Amino acid sequence: LAAGGDGLGHLEDGRVVFVPFTVPGDRVRLRVVSERSRFVRAEVESIVTAGEGRTDPVCAVFGECGGCTWQHVRYDQQLEAKTRILRDAIERIAKLAVPGEIVSWPSPSPYGYRVRARVASARGRVGYRRARSREICATSSCPVLTPDLEGALGRLSESLGPEHAECDFEMVADGSGGTRVVPVPGERSTAWPATPRISIPAGSREIRVSPGVFLQGNGLLFDRLEKSVVEAASPASAVGGLVLELYAGGGFFTLGLAHRFDQVVAVEASGAATSDLKANVDAAKLSNVDIRTSTVEDVVENPGNLAPDTIVLDPPRTGLSKGSAHGLRHLDAKRIVYLSCDPATLARDLQVLTEPGYRLASLEVFDLFPQTPHVETLASLERIA
Helix, strand or coil: CCCCCCEEEECCCCCEEEECCCCCCCEEEEEEEEECCCEEEEEEEEEEECCCCECCCCCCCCCCECCCCCCCECHHHHHHHHHHHHHHHHHHCCCCCCCCCCEEECCCCCCCCECEEEEEEECCEEEEEECCCCCEEECCCCCCECHHHHHHHHHHHHHCCCCCCCEEEEEEECCCCCEEEEECCCCCCCCCCCCCCEEEEECCEEEEECCCCCCCCEHHHHHHHHHHHHHHHCCHHHCCCEEEEECCCCCCCHHHHHCCCCEEEEEECCHHHHHHHHHHHHHCCCCCEEEEECCHHHHHHCCCCCCCCEEEECCCCCCCCHHHHHHHHHCCCCEEEEEECCHHHHHHHHHHHCCCCEEEEEEEEECCCCCCCCCEEEEEEEECC
16 A cells, blocks of 8 residues: 555556555556556556455545545555554655554544544535545545544535525534534635634643634544654653754644643644634643744744744644754754654655754654554654763
8 A cells, every 4th residue: 555545556567556445465457547667657447356454445435535535445555554664654654663563653543533534515514535536425424434524414414405606514512412514705805703712622731712613523532642743852850951843733632731741832833723723722721832923934033042842843744944953953942743644755854854963762653543654653852972
């Protein structure tokens, strides 16, 4: 299984072939879609022999919906593939040796885990986008959503008639039976509806987030993810000092970090997210958090007298800008804790961060999105004395 999710094989002439909806061990009859000098893309015409890792999808629109592309892959095979994809990216792109065993945290359930989703609607049809298309794959059920959120999807599907204008909706479940479904602002408006914040568990605490503010999708792994990040940032031998938290969002990790460090400088560019962050810090009665509404580039490339002991960052899929990666290294923190949702951009950034000054100390994989090829990684780096 390749990083994008396709099965990868070789033709008789030696060229690599990428084939969606296959698993290791499959022997398939193919139809070629496109050819290049070094690789081919193809589709399955028929399965001659099924691989041992193949299983039956549970979703009625699997293969049509652009969301889950690995429901045909047995869950243990998904976990093995994600660890291997990460290892390959670190070794091939970053040119680094993987430090010991990669710790893997599977989702407690491979279905019914997702507490946040975005769905599309047009002319009474509600669902997800088809792969590489704006067309809607209509559905009133989705097995990866939590039961509460799946119920909200069904109610939304029933409530919209053919006269309803095209619109996307953000759906969030709070884990205690509550849900929030709000329309996403269109091209002519950047304002989200005036809607109350929804409570989300963040380790042993909770935060409240507004519509449009980033939130991890797998509610079943919230506790494990928060604990791992906070512990990686502040091992027992290094509690205290100053932590610089980049891409802080609404404060999912901030509250835990504030209980382990003397001071937290939390940086977030989104005004809505920093508003949530301030409200969450105030509700927790914390006085050691300095919130800065700024881009990471501005803070890292113009740090002034900022001298963090630890840096924690959770960037978007694109990772760090080149200048920010170099700037982080020059801040000379004792450790850097990097939470990434893309192995390729993580590996690219690690190559910069480890030249010279830091060593890659550990890697952990969190399966935040079962039934998909998405890989979430926590990389811990330590400064070389």
